[in-house]
Amino acid sequence: MMGDKVEPRIGVFVCHCGHNIAGVVDVAAVAKMAMSLPYVVFSTDYMFMCADAGQQLIRDKIKELNLNRVVVASCSPRMHEPTFRRVVEESGLNRYLFDQVNLREQVSWCHMRQPKEATEKAMDLVRMSVARAAQLQSLPIKSVNVTPRTLVVGGGIAGLRASLDIAERGFEVVLVERLPELGGHVRKWTHLFPADESGAQIIGPLVKDVEKHRSIKVMQNSEVVEFGGYVGNFTAKIKNHETGRTKSVDVGAVIMATGFEPFRPFGYYGYGESPDIITLAELQELPPRADLLRPSDGKKVNKLAFIGCVGSREAGKQGHEHCSRHCCSAVAKAASDLKDKVGEVMILYQDIRTYGRGHEELYRLARSKFVIYSRFPKDSKPDVQVTANGITMRWYDVLSGDYLEFEPDLLVLASAMVPPGDIAETAKMFGLTRSADGFFNPEHIKLAPLTTHTAGVMIAGAAQAAKNASESVVDASGAAAKAVSLMARGQVEIESTVSHVIPELCSSCRTCVTACPYGAISMDKSREPAVALVTEAKCHGCGTCAAACPSNAIIMYHSTDDQIMAMVEAFLCTPAQVEGGTA
């Protein structure tokens, strides 16, 4: 912490975000109000603060008016805080002298029909931020070394590609795979789209390259059992299930390529009631033969049926609302392949989404081979009955406007891609959050899809969302590039928002020592009596110690008691509202 004894000179910039904020919030009124607040020397509203011109405006005003604090009232700081921190830094201001107000995600977008109330809320939030800004202090910018080694979790197609990319750029990789064999789901897929190559043909050379690469250490039958540290300096404990031995590895970056699980659709279309009702994943794993044989009695299949969207696209059903993206094309590919071996192929679908390169061609190929596509309404799913005589499907065909029946020898359910059963534990271990579909959350869905909110931990492939093999490979190369750029720099800046014990105020009660989730606080025995001491490298900045300290001896930098209370006061103690306002 550096002393900032000079009087605050705050600049407030209120963003329109085009129509996004200004369409609801009276941004001009907010900017005008801000001008009346203590220490504010400049305030304006502007179309796009994040655009080049908006950024330049901030830089110009800092120079022109000698601003030493900047408040931008725009979108969520989870989106553009890094952008604006960089802007103020370019003008010679410490990045911690910037504060952002969230007028878009938390005001205009969630109070769209209440412009008056939204504007009042915006004013309060700006008032709070300005009060906080006046209390902000510069913090030193700290860098740490990055261990030039990446941990890749998961040896499927994404993990393999990422490992190889990193190794080829000259960095070390530790690749951990839970199963005895590398290759993931793709290895098992017979009908892999869009080309005429099986999964094994695709994955074989990749596995070989990974296994023989000198910079890649492959750990099969192994799982990460403990994970800790911070960007550039993580430590993972990896347990081998065969030997029972645990090994500790230091890495600078992590790529999570933990993939998906094919949904086992019990309760859907007779799944589990007959061995001749299987999932698409199970069909793929049938050993390739000249003929397609029925699992129940080994007889040749003559009539084959598929049903799409099984456990996908179900509005309101948690974990099953998403489109699983690979199934339409995978069904088209499998159906065209198998049409040569069976008499009739029937595909029941809600919608067909063959969106990728070469996918539409597969759909056309299936049609040209006289695979029958029949559409059912989404609120009236096909009925499947299993009797001693076999399987009977009955459904309403949208195009003919009639009920149809079909008695397939084999029924294949194109079931959803869902996260692995233990993803919650994995997320917890690596400090990741998950989206509503259950997969890992990216840092930003559009702008940062491969990084996460845990700096240094990347996600690739189906660990992030349902996607096909080609898309997973694109992800993997992208995530590998992220890991490499981190390692190539050799150093990374870390947050200075750590806690600090004021030794003179510490009463040696050790409350903070037990409160800290990271064991970052110990007793400094070089003092008499011993007082608490924070090891900054271990501190993650949660502030639990500061809240627990009964002596107010702990400062949580950038989230000090004074900064928080200034915001509370600014909201609740404004002169106009003291008498119980009419907010």
Added chain:
Amino acid sequence: MSQSQNETVVPEHWEPRILAYCCNWCSYAGADLAGTSRIQYPPNARILRVNCTGRIDPEFILAALEMGADGVLVSGCHPGDCHYTSGNLKLRARWALLEKVIEQSGVDPRRVRLQWASASEAQIFADGVKELTEQVRKIGPIRSEWK
């Protein structure tokens, strides 16, 4: 005019003022998602972002009530899902005590609400704001309780 249980006169056109402490990783992100998803909820709450609910000193809540907040919401990661492993559990432990302190100080404990809302639970976050706002609206302004 309506009357709440403790005979408080709820003034006309009065709107509850609510302070919401949200942790950066789960509930603040959940509130962002509520916006991105265009979920509409009462505009009464002002969100104050903290890194972790474990950062919240009970004094922050008591001070807010004393300064005139009609309600205080604390929203964090689900127990077991804390970005900092266990900060939210520390807050939960403090909360049990805090509720008693609030009650004994003569303030209706229904003015404070602790909830867990993950980064994907935008609706749970929005519903929490709505429920607390409606609850506090029935109880009336806090000024009536600070006598």
